[in-house]
Amino acid sequence: MAITGYIGGSLVVERLNKSYQVRDSEVAALQDINLSIGEGEFISIVGASGCGKSTLLRIIAGLENGHDGSVKLGDRRIAGPGLDRGMVFQEHRLIPWLTVEQNVAFGLNGLPHGETERLVREHLELVGLSGFAKAHPHQLSGGMAQRVAIARALVNQPKLLLLDEPFGALDALTKIQMQQEILRIWEVEQTTMVLVTHDIDEAIYLGDRVVIMSNRPGTVKRLISVDLPRPRDRSSFEFVQLRREIYAEFFAEAEKPFAYAI
C-alpha cells in the first residue's frame, strides 16, 4: 500500500559547525559537516558516543539553533521544526493516557475528521498495528511501541524521517524484526531516511551509504557505499568485508584496535 502525498526530499548540509557553551568555555560538538543526501536515499550514521550524532539529527529536525553553516531540505533552508520532517527516538515518547490511534493522530492538526481517521488508519496498517488502535502504550511490547512511534512520525507524510537509535533499547530478535520493518516501510513510502545507530550491522543492513563520524568534535570521517542487493545477507562475504572495514575505521583512532574482535 503506497500512501500518496509524499514528495521526496534531498538534504544538503554544508559547513555545519555547532558548539555548546559549557560553563565558561565553548565545546565543539560538530565540526565542518558536509553531507549530501539524495531524495529517497537511506543513510546510516555511525560514530562513538558523544560524537554529535543526536546533535546533527536535532539540527536537521530544527530543534537546535546557534549553529553555523546551512542545512537545506529540497530548496528550503531549515530554520525550525516542520511537518516535512519526522523523528523517532530511542524511547517511544508516546503519551501514556492516549490510545494508539490518538497518539498517531496527535500531530495532525486542523484536518477534517474523516481525513485524520483515514491517515491514522493507513499508517497503523503500514506498521502492522491495525488491531491495536484502541490499546494504550502500556499494553504494547517495546517493538510495538516503536511501530506506533514510526506511524506517528510518518502520519504527516514528511519528506524526511530522522531515526535516532530507534531500535537501541530493543532485544536482539525484535531489533532484527524492526530493521526488516523499517526497510519494508522505506521501500513502500520512498521517504528519505537518516538513521543514527551504534550498531554497525544495522547500519550496513539498512543503508545505501554509511557515514562514519569521527570522535568529538564530530566530522564526517568516511562515507561507505553499500552496493549490496536487499534484503541483505548478514553472513555473506561482502557484508562481512564491509563490517570489517567499518570496524577498522571506527577503531583506527583508539590506542588498541578492536578490529579482530569480529
Ligand code: ADP
Ligand atoms: P551522540 O548522539 O553522538 O552520543 P550528542 O549529539 O548527544 O552525541 O552530543 C555531542 C556532544 O555535545 C557531547 O559531548 C555532549 O555532551 C555535548 N552536548 C550535547 N547536548 C548538549 C547541551 N545541550 N549542552 C552542552 N553540551 C551538549
Ligand code: MG
Ligand atoms: Mg545520541
